[in-house]
Amino acid sequence: MDMPLGLILLIGKFAFLAALYAFLTWAFRGLFRQMGLEASAGVAPVPPQPAPRPVPAPVAHPVASAGAPPATARSGAADGSPLVSAISHEHARPRLVVQEPGQSRLLAGQVIELTAALTIGRADDNGLVIDDRFCSSHHALIFTHGGERILRDRDSTNGTYHNGRRITGDVVLRDGDRINIGTVALDYRAPGIE
Amino acid sequence: MTEYAPQIRRLLALILAGFGLLFLVLTYWQVLMAPRLAADPNNQRQRLRLQRIKPGRAYTVDNQLVLDRQRGEKGWTAVYPQGRDFCHLTGYNAQSGLQKGLSDALFGQGVYANPWRDLLRGQPQGNDIVLTINAAAQKVATEELEGKRGAVVALDPTTGAVLALVSAPAYDPALVTSTTDEYELFRLDPQSPELNRALQGLYAPGSVFKVFTAAVALDLGLVNPRTEFTCRGRERVNNATVVCRRPAGHGTLDLNEAFYDSCNVVFAKLAAQIGIENFISYGKRFHLLDQADLALPSAAGRMYDFRGFKGKVALAEAGFGQGATMLSPLQVARLTAAIANRGQVLQPYLVEAVKSPEGVVVARGQAKALGQAVSPATAATLAGMMEQVVERGTGRGMGMSWTKVAAKTGSAEVRGKEPHAWFTCFAPADAPRYVVTVIVEHAGSGSEMALPIARRVLATLLEQSR
């Protein structure tokens, strides 16, 4: 073997490093493309929710996609404790109004003031206890995020319905929205917040 | 996007900051601190890197392989084809002998580094070395010194090339490195075989130093070979009691006779006449106080440089090579070579050539003049006196039928022990080509114990050139 092995190794070393960096260039270009679009995603209108998917898996609906104004996603990013601002509007505290008590001991017309996070379920540790056979012990949750009230199902057995549709992910509540849990129907009221 | 998006983004920023810190610290260690870490004494890399380089081989000038290499488990290791004969030249590991002294050449480092050649070669490889050593003379000298303690140095007086460099007792480099026990025995041996006596041994030169005293006195014009002196066998010179080798004394004698019959009294008087200043300055002109600079550890000679009463005593004793004057065998050989080379002092050298593995000569050993110690006339006169030593003096046993030899014997006295036997000579006397210097520790008189060894070594050298 009479080839200049040392030279081959030296060239090989730099070729190897060059190949590594070529790969990195490709990879970073991909990453920046993704990141760049992310940055604009908060400002530009979020693409409409894709039409019913071929996969019947329960897919979460993004908070920002439920017709929220474009600034929604950004306002969440604005500071670490997004909940404070919502609570400061004392005069306009949103609430739930029982429309149909169903089998529960709730009373029609009863008003439940919403806290920063209101848990709903059959168990006693919930903020709103609904003693209904079709209500799970930890059934659902309404919480504040970026000035919005968000309804989330907590893997309940019989599901949470929002304006007649069973929810699979987070839903932003609007004044007058109807929520159905078991046999109970609740209305969401938030005058002055829009 | 979920409500956790902002926190996620900040976490990513935090982790990226961590990576940023890593980049900074990495640059710190790999670039800024790299030289200091590479030189850290705990770092074994430099040593291990040398083991990966295929080292060069060492040959004598007559093409005998002295130092070879073989591939071991942990890189290249040295092999010693000549064993004991060259032990003090090869050393026994990378940290001794010429393996250390010439490591730059043998491993292609320093001035011998050639990265481009290494790249083309495929494997880093060191240079071969051709020593100026004459293998035959070296072997004869080793053989002669077997069982004794001493040293033999042979030089080419016209160039300064070292033709033989032997120290006894010798050792087997392969054996002493074979086991830890052997190594311990070797290191703790009271005979100190590791010591290279030819370069590191400092001895009182005894009567061979009369060459120096005579040369200085002649060069200063204080005397000529016919100048007469008296010797009463035991005299006080400069407050030193000087005893001649003839207890009855030589009576009246000239310098020539004093030289060939080695009269201490005369040379003590000469030294007193020369004076301490001249004595020291000529010592420097002969480069007796330098180290040998042969890529091997060596000792500088010592002369008594002490003014006042004690200095005067020392000076008288130094005149015949006793007292505080201490020289290595190589320095005695250099002194002899300067006389043989018409008073010119040359730098001794060991490396004839450095050759790349492809056989291209990379560097070549050259004669290097260090200056004129004494005038050519002085050197010629002294050479004549040294011939007389062989013709009718203490060196009679050196006589050779086919060439004239110039020499000086010596028996350096050691308190309470047999004297060191010295002999230094050059030949042919009219056109000197070889200088041979021999010392045998505590052996007795130079003419009996050192002369036969010098004779054989010189004969070997002369035979080769015939």
Next chain:
Amino acid sequence: MLTSTLVATLGMVLVCLAQDQSLLRALRVTTVGAGFVITSLILRPDGRGRDTHLLPYASLLCGLGVVLLWRIAPALASKQVVWMVLGLAALLATYWLVDDVAGLARWKYTAGALAVALLGVTMVLGIEVNGARLWLGIRDFFVFQPGEVAKVLMCLFLAGYVADKGPIIRAQVSFRPGVVLPGLKYVGPLILMVMFCLAIFVMQRDLGAAALFFGLFVAVTYLATGRKVYALLSVILFLAGMVAATRFFPHVSVRVGAWLNPWADAQGGGYQILQSLYSLAAGGVSGVGMGQGFPELLPAAGTDMIFSVAAEELGLAGTFALLLLYVLVTARSYSIAWRARHPYGALLAACLATVFGLQTLVIVGGCLRLVPLTGITLPFVSYGGTSVVVNFIALGLLLAVSRDCLPPSPDA
């Protein structure tokens, strides 16, 4: 994908050339590359918005890992190839089984209990190697590192827990806006988790895992509450615990001493970190070249110190590239978390990304004497069966989450 395979193969060829070995052996690394290509081909027809970059990144890291291991000890590299193929199978299985990521949330308590049980059993019954008790099994026959498995289980638990309880926790925390120091009720869990980490640290003598779990907890606390006070508070508690442990446990103080001044005991406690620094220095800017360094000087070259081996042979250029690869994997994983539609998916991806990033920071920081040296692996590169398979499972989970993300681009 093919590029990364080619890069790794080139590296292998260089090692073989430098070490005078047959070039055919370079094909071994191609096995791993082929495994990745097949995996990505199998995944291709999926049609959902899966991340397409993570797999090539991992393949390059694995390729580099095999090359470096081959260079250190060929036997290890061969075993590692087998583990990687098993890991790829585990990745595919994870990806397919976890059709609905949100559904995994149901198993959160199982995962959490399993993680704690695994760590607990190891603390009591573990095999001690090099002073650390990290392995379970029969010595020299079959051992595995429960800590690695617990890592992913813990991610599953924490993501599930926070996804479910996050809004409640946040609501409770933010009820008292002006109060900086939270009440004991909220500090309690923090102290508990700090204690848990310190227990790992002291009982298993494993600072790396302790730091990793701790970092994960802090990150999750921050994710859930969005408040930095908790993170800061727990960091202070943890550091105080470390200082106390250094004071009271001799084996800890020895380690910390070796970190603060390795030169004081250059042949003993400081040996490993010094050798690492020497490797870094020897590498310089462009490295000594593949196969031409001295990894034999590094203790645990194939596992803890593999980064230093790479640093010597590839130099600063190579280590930057390697770290950038980890930046890519981490950033990409966080990006999946950022774009995830479902809170559980987002949290899971964020946890996995945090573990991945932190692990790299801790072990590389250890090799650089930035933090004390610990015995955790460099993801995808270090030798270790459990580590490799678990990393692939984590990758599978990330890919599964990425299916339910916002599309990276409107026209994609």
